[in-house]
Amino acid sequence: xxxxxxxxxxxIDKFASLPGIGKKSAQRLAFHILSLPEGEAESFAAxxxxxxxxxxxxxxxxxxxxxxVCSICGDARRDRSIICVVAEPRDVLSFERSRExxxxxxxxxxxxxxxxxxxxxxxxxxxxxxxxxEGEVREVVMATNPDIEGDTTAMYISRLxxxxxxxxxxxxxxIPVGSNLEYADxxxxxxxxxxxxxx
Numbered sequence: 001x002x003x004x005x006x007x008x009x010x011x012i013d014k015f016a017s018l019p020g021i022g023k024k025s026a027q028r029l030a031f032h033i034l035s036l037p038e039g040e041a042e043s044f045a046a047x048x049x050x051x052x053x054x055x056x057x058x059x060x061x062x063x064x065x066x067x068x069v070c071s072i073c074g075d076a077r078r079d080r081s082i083i084c085v086v087a088e089p090r091d092v093l094s095f096e097r098s099r100e101x102x103x104x105x106x107x108x109x110x111x112x113x114x115x116x117x118x119x120x121x122x123x124x125x126x127x128x129x130x131x132x133x134e135g136e137v138r139e140v141v142m143a144t145n146p147d148i149e150g151d152t153t154a155m156y157i158s159r160l161x162x163x164x165x166x167x168x169x170x171x172x173x174x175i176p177v178g179s180n181l182e183y184a185d186x187x188x189x190x191x192x193x194x195x196x197x198x199x
Contacts, residue, residue, distance in 0.1 A: 002190050009032070060131070062107040062124040064089045072096075072105060079103040081138040085128060085157065087111050087145065095143070103141075106131065111149040112156060125157060139167040146173050146191070 004012070008030060015026035033041060057063070060071035061083075065071070072078060072092070082103030086092060087110060095101045108123045131137060140161055142152035158168040174192030182191070 030104050057107075057109075057124075061105050062109060063092055063105060064107075064126055074106070077102075080136055082141065083128070083131065083137055083139075084141045084143050084199075086153075087150065091143065108144075108153065111144055111153040113149045120156060123153070125160070128157065129160055132166065137166055141171060142168065142170045146171075151187055 011030040011033065011053055012023070012026045015029045016022055023030070033044065034045065035181065054066045055064050058065045059071055060069050060073040063070045067074070075152070079102050083103060083106050084095060084103055085094070085106045085108065087108050089107050089109075092107065095105070106124070107127075108125065110118055110123055112120060112123065129141075132140065134145055140157075142154035142158060143153050146150050154170060158170075160188045161168050162183075172193055172195040176190065
């Protein structure tokens with residue numbers, strides 16, 4: 001039995017279909033939308049529609065943009081000899097916040113996951129290989145997550161890139177800054193030892 005009008009139930013269901021949003025959070029969001037003045041609600045709906053129609057993949061790196069190319073690919077100051085391969089557009093933001101990386105990116109839009117029926121053809125891998133084949137790239141940094149899917153994707157791509165005789169690297173893993181060794185798991189400690197470097 002439904003306690004809410006059908007249109008409100010539909011709105012709650014739409015919010016609940018978003019990743020990380022449970023039924024209670026969906027209800028809170030729906031009630032908040034209903035409490036907005038009509039102009040703000042229309043503006044909110046217009047922002048969703050505008051983003052959906054104007055945002056697309058950059059033809060170079062596959063990051064999200066509303067222009068011909070994204071701002072990173074369009075920046076002549078970026079080092080075009082290095083490409084950092086990430087799984088999702090939000091990963092680009094994580095690197096950019098550090099302000100340390102000055103190269104370009106390539107967004108795969110996912111990782112290989114046989115359990116979820118996601119294979120190499122479902123990702124933007126062929127676009128990466130085409131960029132590498134152009135000859136300007138000297139290093140590809142594999143920056144997928146350190147889990148089974150991320151590692152599998154990184155290994156698969158590195159095998160495709162090896163024939164081009166360019167350097168393929170993987171992000172170092174180990175103990176997070178500010179953490180305590182006592183709480184580190186065995187896999188993290190093993191990777192920290194393998195990735196150690198001279199001081």
